[in-house]
Amino acid sequence: MTYVVKLGPHHSEAFKSIVGILAGDSSSPGLWNIYFSDFSPPPHADDVALGNQPMSHVEQADDIVLFSNSSEGLQAKLDILFDWCRKNSMTISHDKTKIWIAGPLPSPLPSFSVGGHALSCVSKHKYVGITLSSTDMSIFKEHYYIKASKARKSMNALFGAEHFVGTIPPKDGISVYMATVDPHITSACDVSIDIDSGSLAELERVQKTFIHRLLGIAKRSPVAMLFSETGMWPVKFHRLTLALRYWQYALSLPNDHLLSYAMKDAITLATNGKPSWMSDLRNALYRLRRPITIDLSRPWSPVDVDNIVDAVEQAYLKDIETFIGSSPKAPLLHHHASCHSQNAYSQKSVVASFRPYLLVPVPAHRKALVRLLTSSHTLAVEVLRWAERRRPPVPHDQRLCRYCQVDVEDEAHVLLYCTGCNDLGALRDQFFRKVFRIVPLALISSLQSAPSGVEVIRLLIEGDDADVLCSFAKFVFHILRIFQRLPVFRTEI
Secondary structure (H helix, E strand, O other): OEEOOEEOOEEOOOEEOOOOOOOOOOOHHHHHHHHHOOOOOOOOOOOEEEOOEEEOEEEEOOEEEEOOOOHHHHHHHHHHHHHHHHHOOOOOOOOOOEEEOOOOOOOOOOOEEEOOEEEEEEOEEEEOOEEEEOOOOOOOHHHHHHHHHHHHHHHHHHHHOHHHHOOOOHHHHHHHHHHHOHHHHOOOOOOOOOOOHHHHHHHHHHHHHHHHHHHOOOOOOOHHHHHHHHOOOOHHHHHHHHHHHHHHHHHOOOOOOHHHHHHHHHHHHHHOOOOOHHHHHHHHHHOOOOOOOOOOOOOOOHHHHHHHHHHHHHHHHHHHHHHHHHOOOOHHHHHHHHOOOOOHHHHHHHHOOEOHHHHOOOHHHHHHHHHHHOOOOOOHHHHOOOOEOOEOOOOHHHOEOOOOOOOEOOHHHHHHHOOOOHHHHHHHHHHHHHHHHHOOHHHHHHHHHOOOHHHHHHHHHOOOOHHHHHHHHHHHHHHHHHHOOOOOOOOOO
16 A cells, blocks of 8 residues: 655655555555455344344444344354454454343353353443443443543543633633533433433533533532523533434435334334333433423424424523523523524524623633622622521521622622722723723613613623623622622621
């Protein structure tokens, strides 16, 4: 084989490989398939079948799996494979060859060998990147924990880079997350439907931790806000949508394709009340907060699956919209829940999308603004919401301002109304003088006629004017610093 190395517009001189095809050569899989194509074990009474199609073996390059419903059938296939390899100048690595038994283990445990070497039985094994376990209720349970661990390491490596490059901007952080962390979180989502809430929680925990660290907010911040402000999809909905797309792909295949046979068998099992991939998918859809039902007794087409995907997206958006619209922790975001557009794209962009204020370049200012909007601050309205060791939660009307001790210390009060500290008034005057110089007259009129302080804040953050957002974030940062000078005011009981 002759090779040339290409780097950008440059090419090396041609050179020959004296050790056969080099690793990574695009022709390698095809040539291997040709080489292995004459391996065809004869039919056996204990063969596994998809539909009426016997399935004696599958391969991923030279990683081979042999199937059988009996120990005798499997040993016969091992002997056939050994003979084929011997005739074709190949050897089987008996150290890497394992026996994995699905279902209840027989007693006594059968023995297997290849070429005179005994093979060991294992309860867990990884094939094409997916770890299977025969001792857990879900054969994919171990895979979830392994991938959650790898996703966590990738996330920690991402934030570890901040020691060298500084605070990672949210938009860049999400891009790196999708390239390095999300592949672990979505691994095997097309074959492993999320019916084990404990296993799914391992993946969800990684995603939530990532967003908390990226935005610089506390763990107590409501989960819905993590997704409404970044536009990211929760793990559960993301994986479920990808599984539906896999079903859609299967429906587009010819009827004699092996995956088509597998899907038909899965539907037959599900309609007969037996566990299968399709019954897991049906259960996962039904367990959503807003259940989605699918009728497996009728024919399905790829277009039908599009409708289910749309329903899943609407369920996700409705969950966020309902929380944002009703939560006392999200008063500054209630306008996200006021969209009733019939256009799905418009609704999504309002309810859950990457917000322009996350582009504020100064990390301290950006984090201060995010904490204000997501109730992740240290104002009395939030701090006194929680019970402490020797104190129950304080009623809302008693969470008074630490400076004026007259009104509730909430977001609008500290930014716009408190007169208990002269520094607050000076900051407000400076901020609004600058804003009125740079914003359009229409916005000035809206700010002056706003019925409440919450509405003023909403008007300032909902636009995409970088100067206004940066100025407001800086204003919020300095206001919150002033409130950190004094401890939270607690009324005497």
